[in-house]
Amino acid sequence: MSANQQPILEGRGLSKRFGGHQALNKVDFQLFPGEVLALAGDNGAGKSTLIKCISGAHLPSEGTVFLEGKPIHITSAQEARTHGIETIYQDLALAENLDVGANVFLGREPMTKMFGFLPMLDRKLMRSASAEVLDTLEIHTRLDKPVRELSGGQKQAVAIGRAIYWKARVLIMDEPTAALGVPEQRKVVELIHRLKSQGVSIIFISHNLIDIFAVADRIMVLRRGELAGERNAKDTNGDEIVKLMVGG
Ligand SMILES: Nc1ncnc2c1ncn2[C@@H]1O[C@H](COP(=O)(O)OP(=O)(O)OP(=O)(O)O)[C@@H](O)[C@H]1O
Ligand SMILES: [Mg+2]
Numbered sequence: 170m171s172a173n174q175q176p177i178l179e180g181r182g183l184s185k186r187f188g189g190h191q192a193l194n195k196v197d198f199q200l201f202p203g204e205v206l207a208l209a210g211d212n213g214a215g216k217s218t219l220i221k222c223i224s225g226a227h228l229p230s231e232g233t234v235f236l237e238g239k240p241i242h243i244t245s246a247q248e249a250r251t252h253g254i255e256t257i258y259q260d261l262a263l264a265e266n267l268d269v270g271a272n273v274f275l276g277r278e279p280m281t282k283m284f285g286f287l288p289m290l291d292r293k294l295m296r297s298a299s300a301e302v303l304d305t306l307e308i309h310t311r312l313d314k315p316v317r318e319l320s321g322g323q324k325q326a327v328a329i330g331r332a333i334y335w336k337a338r339v340l341i342m343d344e345p346t347a348a349l350g351v352p353e354q355r356k357v358v359e360l361i362h363r364l365k366s367q368g369v370s371i372i373f374i375s376h377n378l379i380d381i382f383a384v385a386d387r388i389m390v391l392r393r394g395e396l397a398g399e400r401n402a403k404d405t406n407g408d409e410i411v412k413l414m415v416g417g
Contacts, residue, residue, distance in 0.1 A: 175238055177202045177370050178223065178254070178339055183232035185218050192218040194394040195232070200339065200370050205361060207385035207402075208374045211414050215394040216374045220341050223372075224256040225249040247276065253338035257328045257345060265317040270295040272316055273302065273331045302334040303327070322353025329360050333367075340364060341372045346380050358383050378407045392416050 176199035185193040193215045200206050208216045221227040223234055225243035233240050236252055243249045246256060263272050271278075274295050281291035296312050303310065303326070310323050319327070325345050332340050342361075346354040354377075361371060361384045375381050381388060382402060390397040390413040398413040 174201055176200055176235070177237060179235040179238075180219075180223060181233050181235070183219065183222050183229045183234070185215075185222055185227060186230045192394050193222065193229070196391070196394075196396050198389060198396075200372060202370055203365060203368050204386050205365055205371045205373055205384050207381040207388045208372060208391065209376075209378075209381060209388055209410055209414060210391035210397070213393075214391040214414070216391055217343055218394075219391065220256065220343055220372060220374065223249075224254060224341055226256075250335065250337075253336065254341065255332035255335065255337035255339070256341040256343070257325070257332065258343050263316045263324055263328060266315055268315055269303070269310060269312045269319075269327050270299040272327055273299040273334055275331070277335070298334065299330065303330045320353065321349045322356050325349065325353070325357050326360065329357075329364070333364070333369075337369060339370050339372070343374045344376065345373070346375060346377060354380065378410060381410070382407070390414055 178200040180196065180198045183193055183196045184191070196215070196219060198219070208219065210216050218227065222229040225245045225248050228244060234243065235241065241252060243252065249256065264275055267275070270292070279291040279294050280288050281294070283289045300312055303312070310319060310326070316324060316327065345357050349357065358380060361373065365371060373381070373384055385402045387399065387401055388405065388410060389399045390410060392414060397416065400409065
């Protein structure tokens with residue numbers, strides 16, 4: 170990424186305190202258009218806190234987030250979405266009892282009118298539109314299946330499909346492969362490559378260095394709430410990243 174390119178998303182001096190605990194301390198970051206940025210760090214290093222400050226789940230105690238150079242003050246995930254920022258948290262935030270189609274539209278359901286006047290959910294549109302988006306991602310699952318009956322990997326895929334349908338420009342994924350089996354991890358890695366090729370900028374949190382090196386252009390390492398270092402993936406290796414993670 171060239172230094173003169175404008176980041177799509179940038180944070181300057183982001184800090185977050187929880188009571189007396191400094192979870193994040195003056196962290197700067199940039200995410201460039203079409204880039205996959207991996208966020209690495211030990212447990213409690215501040216990775217989730219950082220992305221929550223970006224996605225509206227937390228308000229930073231200090232610092233500013235910029236979208237395409239303009240300061241933004243996001244106070245909810247809903248608001249982040251209107252800016253094209255979609256976040257997939259580790260627990261996914263899917264509604265387990267609803268089917269796949271309903272989950273793609275969760276919180277943004279299209280309506281139609283029964284008998285021309287009674288408002289009702291447009292289930293047909295939800296199914297056909299979700300079928301289309303899951304198809305382009307080559308995700309094959311029955312759309313009328315309640316989400317609770319899907320595997321972890323299929324759930325990730327639905328969450329990713331939802332981000333695509335709503336045309337996320339920035340996709341933030343907090344440990345998307347942590348709870349998955351090996352084939353499903355591969356699928357998610359494949360989906361990330363596909364999204365990147367469609368121009369989506371991605372922040373990817375993982376403890377798994379193999380996944381990180383499989384997807385990342387750049388790797389940012391946090392340690393005890395501070396930026397421990399930043400490397401282009403092609404200029405570093407697992408040993409160096411681990412050293413940055415543990416310090417010393
Ligand atoms: N809501 C909260 N209230 C109080 N402390 C919190 C809260 N969220 C996080 N912390 C603390 O902030 C620090 C950073 O937590 P964070 O969840 O960002 O770490 P992480 O890098 O995502 O770790 P992990 O890899 O285990 O998910 C930790 O010490 C954690 O205990
Ligand atoms: Mg975390």
